[in-house]
Amino acid sequence: MHAALVAGAVLAAAACPGAAQQVPAVAKIGFVNTERVMREVVPAQQAQKRLKIEIEKRDQEMRGLVAQMKKLELALAKNAPALSEAERRDKQREFTGLNRDFERKKQEYAEELALRRNEAVAQVLEQASRAIRRVAEQENLDAVFQEAAFASPRIDITEKVIRAVNAGAAQAGK
Secondary structure, eight states, rough: HHHHHHHHHHHHHHHHHHGGSSSOOOOOOOOOOHHHHHHHHHHHHHHHHHHHHHHHHHHHHHHHHHHHHHHHHHHHHGGGGGGGGGHHHHHHHHHHHHHHHHHHHHHHHHHHHHHHHHHHHHHHHHHHHHHHHHHHHHHTEEEESSSSSSOGGGOHHHHHHHHHHHHHHHHHHH
C-alpha cells in the first residue's frame, strides 16, 4: 500500500511538473484502529457505564410491569369462574391496557437507548477525530487511514490516539 501511494505521487509529479514541488518525495501515512479506540478510551468506557446503569433502571421498571401483568393474568384465570361477565371484561381490559403500556414503553426505551448510544458514540468519535488530527500533525503524517486490509505496526498510531483522547478527557474532567 505504501509503495502504491509513493508510486502514485511519483506519477502525479511526472505528469504535472509544476506540482512536483508540492508532492513530497515520500508520503508519510498512519493507521488507526477505530474499533480499538472505541473500546479502550476512557470517555467510551464511561459512556458505556452510564448506559448500563440506565438500562438496569429501565429493566427493573419493565420487570415490575411484567410482574404486574402476570399477577393480573393469574388472578383472572383463577377467579374467572366466580367473576361476572362485566368484571371479567373489566379485568381483561385492564390486562390489555397493561400489555399495551408495556409494549409502548418497551418501544420508547429501545428508541431512547439507541438515541443515547448514538449520541455517546458520536461524541467519542468527535474526540477521537480531534486526537487523530493532533497526532497526525505531531507526526507530520500526510494521511491517516482508519480501515486497511493490513497495516504495519510501525505506521499504527492507535495507541497514541488512545493516549491523546484519554489525556483530553482528563483535562476536561479537571
